Amino acid sequence: MVQEDDPPVDPVFKTSLRELKWIFVIWLVHFVWVVGYCYAFGYPAPETELITVIGMPSWVFWGVFVPWISATVVSSWFALTQIEDHDLPDSLPATVTSNSDTQRGNES
Amino acid sequence: MSEGSTAALLTFAGYTISVFVLAILSNRVGKGKDFVGEYFLGSRSFGVWAFALTFAATNASGGSFTGFPALIYTHGWTLALWIAAYMVMPLVSMALIGKRMNQIARKTNALTIPEVLRARFDSSAVGLVATSLLIFFMFFYLLAQFKAGGIILSTLFADEPLFQSAVSFVSQMTMNIPWVNQAEPDYLLCLILFAGAVIIYVVYGGFRAVVWTDVMQGIVMFLGVILMLGMALWQVGGLEAATRKLEKMIPPEHGFAILSTTSASNVDQTYAKGTWLFDSGNVFRLGELATIAKGQSSTEPVKILKITTPFEIEELNSKRKSGRIADTGLRVRVTKPEAYQYGAGQTGTYVSNPGPDSANELGFLAVGTAISFFIFWPFAATGQPSNMVRLLSFKDTRTLRYSIVTVAIYYSIIYFALIIIFCCARVLMPGMEIAPDQTMPAFAAQLTQDAGIPWLAGLLVAAPFAAVMSSVDSFLLVVSSAVVRDIYQQHVDRQAPEKMIKILSYSVTVIVGVLAVLCVLNPPQYLQDLIVFATGGLAACFLIPMLLSLYWPRMTANATIAAMLGGTGMHMGLTCWGYLANNEFRAYSFLGLNPFIWDLIGSLVMALIVIAIGPKPNRDLVLKFFHDTSASRD
Numbered sequence A: 001m002v003q004e005d006d007p008p009v010d011p012v013f014k015t016s017l018r019e020l021k022w023i024f025v026i027w028l029v030h031f032v033w034v035v036g037y038c039y040a041f042g043y044p045a046p047e048t049e050l051i052t053v054i055g056m057p058s059w060v061f062w063g064v065f066v067p068w069i070s071a072t073v074v075s076s077w078f079a080l081t082q083i084e085d086h087d088l089p090d091s092l093p094a095t096v097t098s099n100s101d102t103q104r105g106n107e108s
Numbered sequence B: 001m002s003e004g005s006t007a008a009l010l011t012f013a014g015y016t017i018s019v020f021v022l023a024i025l026s027n028r029v030g031k032g033k034d035f036v037g038e039y040f041l042g043s044r045s046f047g048v049w050a051f052a053l054t055f056a057a058t059n060a061s062g063g064s065f066t067g068f069p070a071l072i073y074t075h076g077w078t079l080a081l082w083i084a085a086y087m088v089m090p091l092v093s094m095a096l097i098g099k100r101m102n103q104i105a106r107k108t109n110a111l112t113i114p115e116v117l118r119a120r121f122d123s124s125a126v127g128l129v130a131t132s133l134l135i136f137f138m139f140f141y142l143l144a145q146f147k148a149g150g151i152i153l154s155t156l157f158a159d160e161p162l163f164q165s166a167v168s169f170v171s172q173m174t175m176n177i178p179w180v181n182q183a184e185p186d187y188l189l190c191l192i193l194f195a196g197a198v199i200i201y202v203v204y205g206g207f208r209a210v211v212w213t214d215v216m217q218g219i220v221m222f223l224g225v226i227l228m229l230g231m232a233l234w235q236v237g238g239l240e241a242a243t244r245k246l247e248k249m250i251p252p253e254h255g256f257a258i259l260s261t262t263s264a265s266n267v268d269q270t271y272a273k274g275t276w277l278f279d280s281g282n283v284f285r286l287g288e289l290a291t292i293a294k295g296q297s298s299t300e301p302v303k304i305l306k307i308t309t310p311f312e313i314e315e316l317n318s319k320r321k322s323g324r325i326a327d328t329g330l331r332v333r334v335t336k337p338e339a340y341q342y343g344a345g346q347t348g349t350y351v352s353n354p355g356p357d358s359a360n361e362l363g364f365l366a367v368g369t370a371i372s373f374f375i376f377w378p379f380a381a382t383g384q385p386s387n388m389v390r391l392l393s394f395k396d397t398r399t400l401r402y403s404i405v406t407v408a409i410y411y412s413i414i415y416f417a418l419i420i421i422f423c424c425a426r427v428l429m430p431g432m433e434i435a436p437d438q439t440m441p442a443f444a445a446q447l448t449q450d451a452g453i454p455w456l457a458g459l460l461v462a463a464p465f466a467a468v469m470s471s472v473d474s475f476l477l478v479v480s481s482a483v484v485r486d487i488y489q490q491h492v493d494r495q496a497p498e499k500m501i502k503i504l505s506y507s508v509t510v511i512v513g514v515l516a517v518l519c520v521l522n523p524p525q526y527l528q529d530l531i532v533f534a535t536g537g538l539a540a541c542f543l544i545p546m547l548l549s550l551y552w553p554r555m556t557a558n559a560t561i562a563a564m565l566g567g568t569g570m571h572m573g574l575t576c577w578g579y580l581a582n583n584e585f586r587a588y589s590f591l592g593l594n595p596f597i598w599d600l601i602g603s604l605v606m607a608l609i610v611i612a613i614g615p616k617p618n619r620d621l622v623l624k625f626f627h628d629t630s631a632s633r634d
Helices: A011-041 A060-082 A099-107 B004-030 B035-044 B048-059 B067-075 B080-082 B089-095 B097-106 B113-121 B124-157 B162-175 B187-238 B239-248 B310-321 B368-380 B385-391 B398-427 B436-450 B453-493 B499-518 B527-551 B557-582 B595-613 B619-625 B628-634
Strands: B253-260 B270-271 B276-279 B283-285 B289-294 B300-307 B329-337
Touching: A011 A060, A011 B089, A011 B097, A011 B527, A060 B089, A060 B124, A060 B398, B004 B097, B004 B187, B035 B113, B035 B187, B035 B289, B035 B453, B035 B499, B048 B187, B048 B398, B048 B453, B048 B595, B067 B398, B080 B368, B080 B398, B089 B097, B089 B368, B089 B398, B089 B436, B089 B499, B097 B398, B097 B527, B097 B619, B113 B124, B113 B453, B113 B527, B113 B557, B113 B619, B124 B187, B124 B270, B124 B385, B124 B436, B124 B453, B124 B499, B124 B527, B124 B557, B162 B187, B162 B329, B187 B239, B187 B398, B187 B436, B187 B453, B187 B499, B239 B310, B239 B398, B253 B289, B276 B310, B276 B329, B276 B368, B300 B310, B300 B329, B368 B385, B368 B595, B385 B453, B385 B527, B398 B436, B436 B453, B453 B499, B527 B557, B527 B595, B557 B595
Parallel strands: none
Antiparallel strands: B253 B300, B253 B329, B270 B289, B276 B283, B283 B300
């Protein structure tokens, strides 16, 4: 679909798409960590001795609490350093226009 | 008048006044700006704190402070796994589509979600389908939140004498009005107070007032949770003590019993729901109002809850002996015990997965359900139009980035604190299984009473009230913007003067609010299920079409409509299947997975099929939205 004389790819689209892929990766890593760990250690057989870490069941600590801290740190790092800033276009006054009208308005 | 109830009234009064002050200020700030952009989107001018807290508060609806505490109380630590996906929710729901959608909305001057989709494909049909589905699902949402607002207020004011006088007055005034007279007068009064307050400040201040009140509500929620956490941990003796006690707990038994006295009564004797009953060393709690009729010595079978944890029985018996709990002297003959389907008679179920469950023999959170919820929470939140519309309002990308950090930290603290608080509640406050939705206000009252500061209960209970209010105002504005912007301005009068749009916007907001109030005077039996239906439906309808529209140049108008209808159709189909299979108004969990996952698959498959067989996308639109046309002009 892309042709040689096409203008360059929109930078907001390009960076947003890259960020989207990394967000999926971050989600997936935490998904595997949380569900995997809790499945292995959070569904104990009856009469299993309860082990606690700082007052919570150990499966909650290692399977939810620690990944939660990790997710918060990674989300913050990603938002502060990996999401790129862009100048977003200014809005026109909110009259109703068709798409083609808007396009003409932007170009004029 | 008790100190606590006076505080509740004063808290509500102070809170309402603050909301109105913010609405007045918003109105002044918005003067002189383009009306529609200001009323529905606050002129896209919000900075980090306003944007972050409005996003956080809108998402944390009344359910976070009523339903979620009830679930923690009933099922224990397993709720940590159930809610765990909130750890990535701020990043997913804000960053996945935020920057790109805001860019397209600005480029096309779109103020609503249907408008973004319509503008992206230059297709009125896309806009119309999106608007219709949005109004359809959103209205259910609105009903549920109005109902929650009425219920929380009536709990807050229950012991207030002034409120009781007002209830009597309302009861007399409405007794001959059809439909209205079927509502409980206390609920009716609270619903009117709540709805009146919300409608007035939304109409007067528009989106800016909604955002500013969300900021205040977000702060109230945060303070309420932190205060409760401190008091709960202090009273239970620390988290280690709470977990160790929770480990020893055995799920109670529901059931029915006949209550009797030794001699026939001269008058009708009633026993309120929640009354403690002691018989032969056993302890029960009454699950509904019980009456021994005049001349009788026993009741009809009534709902009871039998406490089964030894240390709870011991503590309750000692409170009875010391006179802190009244003893009715009734004999209790259990006629129909209903043990938990999972966890009955076992210790340790509250500190492990899947958690005890009274109705499901697999327990509360089977592994398949845990997997489903880790997918459901962040992606369903991304697909909610009330969240999406907030992503149109931030002023620059820096605001978005810093807001993600703010919301991530905010949610980490709030939700983890809630889990700890209500695990403590399970240990400190036995027998709330009779009314789990009352766990939050009841625990707030107990904590403050035991700490000797009952006046604080008003502030703590304001937290769920704030949560409900911040959701209602947003939904109200989303529905009215859909009517004014996407229907009237698009299809009735494109050149409507600003004065006309202003009158119409105010009128629609009021009409939608009043209609919602009339509908929840007598809430339908399956209202809670309707909330689930609406949440899933909205996400099923909007997530895939929005993602593909923003990120895939090959997406077309027809495919967008197909994806919306595919997701909605799958959602409706599974709901019908669930109704036929289980006689419940709840979507069927095919292969044990959350119906939302099947909805998304249905939506995606429909989009792919239509793209494969349909015409190619309009090249001008692809150039406009996926290429930097300004660069070529330069």
